[in-house]
Amino acid sequence: MTHPSAPPRPFHGAHAQSYDQTNAFWAPLRGALDFTLAQTLAGAPEEVRVLVVGAGTGAEIAYLAERHPGWHFTAVDTSAEMLALCAEKARAGGYGDRVTIHAGPVETLEAGGSTSPPPSSSRSS
Secondary structure (H helix, E strand, O other): OOOOOOOOOOOHHHHHHHHHOOOOOHHHHHHHHHHHHHOOOOOOOOOOEEEOOOOOOOHHHHHHHHHHOOEEEEEEEEHHHHHHHHHHHHHHHHHHHEEEEEOOOOOOOOHHEEOOOOOEEEEOO
């Protein structure tokens, strides 16, 4: 007999605030993943729109935004707290105008990247 899985629980409060630091032990693996990502996307156009589902604090967006100034990102996550950190990181990194934040399940994102309810969706700047 199988049991339905519980809905995913977003990272809130203190967990969101300490997420990057808590997961720093993955740094060696992150370097390998970043290298693989860079190689995979090496031939991509100069202007791209990237949908990042489960964006969290925006680590992947930061990596890509630094290397691709013509790329725009839509960060989707069910945790508004994690996305607030993502938006803060984007503003501090100087690419906040290229990141659209959407708090909620990916199913609530409309075609073209515009957002639909919940009303917590916002544009970082």
